[in-house]
Every structure is written in C-alpha cells, then in structure tokens.
Amino acid sequence: MELLSATLLGMPVWIWLAFFAAVLAVLAFDLGVMHRESHEIGVQESLKMSALYIGLGLAWAIAVYWIYLNYAGAGAVDPQIAGAATQHERAWTAVELYLTGYLVEKTLAMDNVFIISMIFAYFAVPRAYQHRVLFWGILGVIVLRALMIGLGAALVMEFAWVMYFFGVVLLVTGVKMLVMVDHKPDIANNPVLRFLRRHLRVTSDLHGHDFTVRQLDMASGKRLLYATPLLLCLVLVELADLVFAIDSVPAIFAITPDPFIVYTSNIFAILGLRALYFALAAVVHRFHYLKYALALVLIFIGTKIFLGDWLFDGKVPSSISLGVTGALLAGGILVSLWKTRRVGDTSSPAR
Incomplete structure (x- = not known):
C-alpha cells in the first residue's frame, strides 16, 4: 500500500496505474471486440469511433478535475496549479491546461494523418489492413511518449533554461511549417527505408495482415524469416510519430511542465488518431489551411514562454492559452472549409 501511495512525477503511483489500466482496457476493447477481424473501415464507422475517443x-477532463481537487496540492509540479488560491481553482486550472494540451496534440495528430496516408499509399496497403498498422503504432507511441516525457520532465525540473530551449524549438518549427506548408516528403528516398531494404529480407508483396512470414530461400534451400512491406510501413509510421513527437512534446511542456497532464493529454489525443484517420484521410485536402493555424499555435506557444516572464509574472494564464489556441485552431478549420467548399476530392485548395 505504501508503494501505491508513493508519489511519482507529482502524482500517486495508484493514479498512474489506474490511467494505464484504463488505456489498456480501451485498446483491448478496440482490438478484441470492435476489430477482432480485419475489415475495411468506412467513413461512418470511423466517425463513430472518433466520437467515442x-x-x-x-471525459478524462472530469477525472483531471477530481484528481487535482484531491491529490495535487501545493507540491504540484506546475506553478499555476501549485499557486492556486483554492482547491477548486487548482482543479480548474489543471483542466484548462489539460484541454489546451489535448487540443494542440489532437491537431498535431491530425496533421500527421497526411504523412500516414502517404505512407499507406506508397506501400499500397489495403484499408482492411491499415487499422492493424495503426493499432501497433499506437502501442509504440505509448512507450515512446512515456520515455520522451519522462526525460523532458526530468530536464525541466533540473534545468530551468530547458523551457527557453523548447520555446526556440517551437518558434523555429512554427516558422518552418509556414514556409514548407505545401512540402511533400519523398518516402521512396527515406534513409530509414533504404537501410531496412538493404539489411532485411523483404517480400515483394503483402501477405495479408502479417508483418513477417517464412519463405523458401532459393540459395540456401531453407525456410527463412522475411519481413513484409507491412512491417516496413509500420516502421515508417513509428518514425513519423517520432518526428511528430519532436514538435509535440516541447509544445505540451511549454503549456505545462506537469508530467501527468503532459502524458495523459498526449495519449488521449493520439488514441483516437487511428479512428479519425479513416474519416480524415479522404478529406484531408479540406483542412489545408489548418496547417497555417497550427504553425501559428506553435509560434504562440513558443512566444508565450518568453512573454510569461516579461508580462505575466512567470507564466501566461491557462485561460489565455486555452482561448488563443482554441481560437486559432477553430479559425483554421473554418477558413479551410470555406476556401475549399467548391474543391473536388482531387483538386488543390482554392487560393
């Protein structure tokens, strides 16, 4: 019992375990009940799954309110939460920070859909097998984000200047995103893909939803283990998330240094990515201008790290962060839908 009540990164261990248990239960229900058999996921099913996630x-925001009302007092990692005048103010501040982080991570995840759709198209992966790749990709994300966020939290707690480094990273990323908003990655010449093809035995065709198969090697006469193109696809999807995390992890730490809010907002935003993918991939061109809004959000988050010290006695209030972030993203969505209202499925956005 003492171990469960011990504090880990500002939160009792039993709360962390409860969160992981909830996530595993959701994933087990998704794979074991809703998608036990591989099948093509249509837009209607995708929208229903997305609404669920x-x-x-x-709903986790309600849990955040209760947790910070009862289990995160003056020892809270985020100074805005620790400095709240009352328990209810502390809890509501935590909710605002969580929702801001969730919005940013969800939108970044939506931007990542474009890259994933290009990867699936390059490998000609049928829609019936795409959910399997995305599912195992999510498991990798859960582990990868835990490592990156744990390292980020340790650095932020130990070295105050790391936040300014994150701010510079976000400013550079936001400006780069504005300049390269129409850039398309060259998947065929990806160095990781070229490395894998040089060092792995890879089949020429897909073998259902299998990542590896055993085939007869003509040179040795033995049945050897081969990777399928689906495994290469999974590796590139994980690589895309790693690149995505380089932007998103500094972004969420710039919103709050609280590891619990950082990690839970990340995971809940990404959990629904594979559900949203099947609906969004078909209409991703309708959200072209959302990329501009997302770039401005990253620039705003990076800038507010410095503005907080100069104008707000340490940190921009969570209500301002949530309001500006929400307004920019909503504006990006509305402008996108308006500008592309007469654009066909295969056309470019109206300028």
Missing part, C-alpha cells in the same frame, strides 16, 4: 478524451 473524443468523448473519452473530454
């Missing part, structure tokens, strides 16, 4: 992400 978004509902879970928003």
Whole structure:
C-alpha cells in the first residue's frame, strides 16, 4: 500500500496505474471486440469511433478535475496549479491546461494523418489492413511518449533554461511549417527505408495482415524469416510519430511542465488518431489551411514562454492559452472549409 501511495512525477503511483489500466482496457476493447477481424473501415464507422475517443478524451477532463481537487496540492509540479488560491481553482486550472494540451496534440495528430496516408499509399496497403498498422503504432507511441516525457520532465525540473530551449524549438518549427506548408516528403528516398531494404529480407508483396512470414530461400534451400512491406510501413509510421513527437512534446511542456497532464493529454489525443484517420484521410485536402493555424499555435506557444516572464509574472494564464489556441485552431478549420467548399476530392485548395 505504501508503494501505491508513493508519489511519482507529482502524482500517486495508484493514479498512474489506474490511467494505464484504463488505456489498456480501451485498446483491448478496440482490438478484441470492435476489430477482432480485419475489415475495411468506412467513413461512418470511423466517425463513430472518433466520437467515442473524443468523448473519452473530454471525459478524462472530469477525472483531471477530481484528481487535482484531491491529490495535487501545493507540491504540484506546475506553478499555476501549485499557486492556486483554492482547491477548486487548482482543479480548474489543471483542466484548462489539460484541454489546451489535448487540443494542440489532437491537431498535431491530425496533421500527421497526411504523412500516414502517404505512407499507406506508397506501400499500397489495403484499408482492411491499415487499422492493424495503426493499432501497433499506437502501442509504440505509448512507450515512446512515456520515455520522451519522462526525460523532458526530468530536464525541466533540473534545468530551468530547458523551457527557453523548447520555446526556440517551437518558434523555429512554427516558422518552418509556414514556409514548407505545401512540402511533400519523398518516402521512396527515406534513409530509414533504404537501410531496412538493404539489411532485411523483404517480400515483394503483402501477405495479408502479417508483418513477417517464412519463405523458401532459393540459395540456401531453407525456410527463412522475411519481413513484409507491412512491417516496413509500420516502421515508417513509428518514425513519423517520432518526428511528430519532436514538435509535440516541447509544445505540451511549454503549456505545462506537469508530467501527468503532459502524458495523459498526449495519449488521449493520439488514441483516437487511428479512428479519425479513416474519416480524415479522404478529406484531408479540406483542412489545408489548418496547417497555417497550427504553425501559428506553435509560434504562440513558443512566444508565450518568453512573454510569461516579461508580462505575466512567470507564466501566461491557462485561460489565455486555452482561448488563443482554441481560437486559432477553430479559425483554421473554418477558413479551410470555406476556401475549399467548391474543391473536388482531387483538386488543390482554392487560393
């Protein structure tokens, strides 16, 4: 019992375990019940799944309120939470920070859909097998984000200047995103893909939803283990998330240094990515201008690290962060839908 009540990164161990248990239960239900058999996921099913996951992400905000009302007092990692005048103010501040982080991570995840759709198209992966790749990709994300966020939290707690480094990273990323908004990655010449093809035995065709198969090697006469193109696809999807995390982890730490809010907002935003993918991939061109809004959000988050010290006695209030972030993203979505209202599925956005 003492171990469960011990504090880990500002939160009792039993709360961390409860969170992981909830996530594993959701994943088990998804794979074991909803998608036991590989099948093509249509837009209607994708929207229903997306609504479910978004509902879970928003419902977690209620859990955040209760947790910070009862289990995160003056020792809270985030100074805005620790400095709150009352328990209810502390809890509501935590909710605002969580929702801001969730919005940013969800939008970054939506931007990542474009890259994933290009990877699937390059490997000609049928829609029936795409969910399997995305599912195992999510498991990798859960582990990868835990490592990156744990390292980030340790650095932020130990070295105050790391936040300014994160701010510079976000400013550079935001400006780069504005300049390269129409850039398309060259998947065929990806160095990781070239390395894998040089060092692995890879089949020429897909073998159902299998990542590896055993085939007869003509040179040795033995049945050897081969990777399928689906495994290479999974590696590139994980690599895309790693690149995505380089932007998103500094972004969420710039919103709050609290590891619990950082990690839970990340995971709940990404959990619904594979559900949202099947609906969004078909209409991703309709959200072209959302990339501009996302770039401005990253620039705003990076800038507010410095503005907090100069104008707000340490940190921009969570209500301002949530309001500006929400307004920019909503504006990006509305402008996108308006500008592309007469654009066909295969056309470019209207300028």
